[in-house]
Amino acid sequence: MATITSADAVKPEMPKxxxxxxxxxxxxxxxxxxxxxxxxxxxxxxxxxxVIVSFWDYDFAQMYPDFLTMNYVETLGSWxxxxxxxxxxxxxxxxxAITLFVGFWVAYFLAFHIRTSAMQMVLFLVCTVPFLTSNxxxxxxxxxxLGRNGLINSALVSAGIVPEPIQWLLYSDFAVxxxxxxxxxxxxxxxxxxxxxxxxxxxxxAARDAGATSFQIxxxxxxxxxxxxxxxxxxxVVTLVMADFSTVQVMSGGQSASVALMMKNQMSLLQYPAxxxxxxxxxxxxxxxxxxxxxxxxxxxxx
Amino acid sequence: xxxxxxxxxxxxxxxxxxxxxxxxxxxxxxxxxxCCLLGPSGCGKTSTLRMIAGHESITSGDVRLGNTVVxxxxxxxxxxxxxxxxxxxxxxxxxxxxxxxxxxxKGVDKDVRRAKAMDLLRLMQMEGYATRRPAQLSGGQQQRxxxxxxxxxxxxxxxxxxPLSALDPFLKIRMRAELKKLQTxxxxxxxxxxxxxxxxxxxxxxxxxMNDGRIEQAAHPRVVFEKPATAFVAKFMGNHNVIxxxxxxxxxxxxxxxxxxxxxxxxxxxxxxxxxQADIAIRTDHVRIGQPSETGLGFTGSITNxxxxxxxxxxxxxxxxxEDFTAILSDTDFFANPVKVGEAxxxxxxxxxxxxxxxxxx
Numbered sequence: 001m002a003t004i005t006s007a008d009a010v011k012p013e014m015p016k017x018x019x020x021x022x023x024x025x026x027x028x029x030x031x032x033x034x035x036x037x038x039x040x041x042x043x044x045x046x047x048x049x050x051v052i053v054s055f056w057d058y059d060f061a062q063m064y065p066d067f068l069t070m071n072y073v074e075t076l077g078s079w080x081x082x083x084x085x086x087x088x089x090x091x092x093x094x095x096x097a098i099t100l101f102v103g104f105w106v107a108y109f110l111a112f113h114i115r116t117s118a119m120q121m122v123l124f125l126v127c128t129v130p131f132l133t134s135n136x137x138x139x140x141x142x143x144x145x146l147g148r149n150g151l152i153n154s155a156l157v158s159a160g161i162v163p164e165p166i167q168w169l170l171y172s173d174f175a176v177x178x179x180x181x182x183x184x185x186x187x188x189x190x191x192x193x194x195x196x197x198x199x200x201x202x203x204x205x206a207a208r209d210a211g212a213t214s215f216q217i218x219x220x221x222x223x224x225x226x227x228x229x230x231x232x233x234x235x236x237v238v239t240l241v242m243a244d245f246s247t248v249q250v251m252s253g254g255q256s257a258s259v260a261l262m263m264k265n266q267m268s269l270l271q272y273p274a275x276x277x278x279x280x281x282x283x284x285x286x287x288x289x290x291x292x293x294x295x296x297x298x299x300x301x302x303x
Numbered sequence: 304x305x306x307x308x309x310x311x312x313x314x315x316x317x318x319x320x321x322x323x324x325x326x327x328x329x330x331x332x333x334x335x336x337x338c339c340l341l342g343p344s345g346c347g348k349t350s351t352l353r354m355i356a357g358h359e360s361i362t363s364g365d366v367r368l369g370n371t372v373v374x375x376x377x378x379x380x381x382x383x384x385x386x387x388x389x390x391x392x393x394x395x396x397x398x399x400x401x402x403x404x405x406x407x408x409k410g411v412d413k414d415v416r417r418a419k420a421m422d423l424l425r426l427m428q429m430e431g432y433a434t435r436r437p438a439q440l441s442g443g444q445q446q447r448x449x450x451x452x453x454x455x456x457x458x459x460x461x462x463x464x465x466p467l468s469a470l471d472p473f474l475k476i477r478m479r480a481e482l483k484k485l486q487t488x489x490x491x492x493x494x495x496x497x498x499x500x501x502x503x504x505x506x507x508x509x510x511x512x513m514n515d516g517r518i519e520q521a522a523h524p525r526v527v528f529e530k531p532a533t534a535f536v537a538k539f540m541g542n543h544n545v546i547x548x549x550x551x552x553x554x555x556x557x558x559x560x561x562x563x564x565x566x567x568x569x570x571x572x573x574x575x576x577x578x579x580q581a582d583i584a585i586r587t588d589h590v591r592i593g594q595p596s597e598t599g600l601g602f603t604g605s606i607t608n609x610x611x612x613x614x615x616x617x618x619x620x621x622x623x624x625x626e627d628f629t630a631i632l633s634d635t636d637f638f639a640n641p642v643k644v645g646e647a648x649x650x651x652x653x654x655x656x657x658x659x660x661x662x663x664x665x
Contacts, residue, residue: 210379216408224395
């Protein structure tokens with residue numbers, strides 16, 4: 001009955017209806033357009049401009065459109081660049097190792113030792129409270145703690161543990177790493193907590209039923225299953241550390257360098273093409289690192 | 304393949320905070336039997352199983368397996384193996400490593416444990432899938448792998464927590480047959496938790512019916528079906544009409560029951576411990592349409608519903624102070640003399656079809 005009705009009644013209307021209808025193929029393109037525009041203007045276009053500018057010529061006052069590889073030759077040929085990259089990679093490696101260790105255990109505690117889900121959420125929100133203030137404020141608040149006359153030094157001196165204030169607490173690599181760990185650990189906690197929460201508790205029981213000790217359960221069941229979360233956290237932390245300049249500048253007191261800080265200095269000297277070339281090199285390096293992580297761990301099931 | 308062990312549960316209690324999940328139950332499961340713990344959800348059957356397995360601490364009482372008291376032993380030291388409801392296969396390991404997991408934990412060499420795992424996969428006819436991950440398997444295949452993993456430790460008893468609940472109805476019946484076959488060939492004790500009467504009837508040598516943390520009856524399926532011990536068992540198994548009332552006359556094995564604002568009913572059974580209140584049960588499939596041969600073995604009521612079930616027809620009858628009395632007639636009997644909804648009909652049954660039910664002493 002339905003087919004007869006549609007054949008009789010709808011057919012004469014069809015041309016009119018069709019004139020208002022957008023072709024099906026176009027609909028999907030239209031739906032994708034807003035995101036394409038946003039990503040195009042705010043991601044693809046700036047990167048393209050940086051790539052173009054990185055081949056330009058410049059002097060102390062102006063840039064000249066050109067196609068020179070000089071900027072890359074200078075960047076990659078300079079010993080300072082290599083040292084700065086190595087220094088940045090060193091920070092990335094140390095901060096990654098510490099945040100992974102701390103982040104895993106915080107997430108493990110939240111996921112397996114807190115019984116009620118309400119308490120889990122409360123504690124997790126407590127972890128995010130520091131994010132209510134800006135990075136810079138959180139960083140600067142270390143200065144009165146670590147400084148020459150800061151909390152720690154004055155406590156140590158007045159307790160007679162050290163004869164004079166410890167110098168390396170502030171304006172040192174130690175201070176940079178400490179501040180970075182403080183700033184970025186939560187980026188590790190969140191994805192690991194997420195994967196740990198998805199582990200079926202009966203898997204732990206099954207492992208125990210098979211005679212596994214707590215340590216064996218950790219190494220044979222929990223850590224392998226937490227790998228995707230660790231990989232996502234690693235991507236967050238590594239990209240953040242590689243691109244960091246403010247923490248390095250403030251906490252090292254200008255005594256340590258990072259790639260992003262080098263770029264900032266180049267820009268303040270109006271050497272935009274050199275900074276652009278540096279940015280392209282850094283981008284390629286970070287993308288290679290992310291690709292490497294994705295090669296090792298399959299994170300698709302987490303997304 | 305392995306020695307079976309008797310499981311002896313001696314007044315085991317489990318409390319969570321202030322609520323008691325299991326009330327001092329005692330149960331002996333003979334070696335090499337297939338035992339089904341049956342009951343509605345929340346009756347304590349899974350807690351009981353988990354206490355036997357060692358995944359739940361025992362508040363008081365003891366569990367003995369063979370000659371060892373295992374109450375305080377960790378799961379792996381008890382000689383039991385557990386198969387979990389969702390199978391709990393490790394998603395990051397292939398089937399061989401899943402099955403070989405417990406051997407790996409014991410530090411058995413890689414080649415030895417993989418060979419043993421392959422043997423068990425072969426036993427379960429899963430050797431062709433050895434390198435797959437659990438996610439690539441169907442529910443029935445996952446169950447076979449979970450069985451292989453549980454059996455690799457040569458357990459004396461296998462504990463199964465609702466093993467068939469995740470399968471579709473057809474597969475359920477097939478895997479049920481496989482479980483029974485496996486139990487027969489291995490000869491070890493199986494303890495199987497289920498909420499399906501049909502499953503328990505099909506599989507068990509002993510059905511243990513639990514309700515509210517207590518055992519209502521533990522017996523062979525035929526005994527449970529024909530001689531339910533309590534009103535709960537009779538109602539839960541679903542093949543009896545339960546009538547409660549006041550005892551008016553009690554002589555020897557016979558008993559007369561009076562339903563409020565209704566008729567009197569006769570039942571036979573052990574009524575030594577009865578007070579003035581009693582429950583009796585009448586087999587639904589033995590009820591006939593016709594005048595009772597003796598007072599108390601029938602009543603007259605009006606039909607409220609007729610359900611056609613193919614080989615049988617289910618009548619629901621109200622009358623003589625009884626609501627929703629069920630009579631199951633064979634299709635030939637029903638269609639030889641059909642009745643309609645609203646009609647008043649006499650129902651009767653034999654003297655042996657009405658039995659007296661006991662009550663649990665709480």
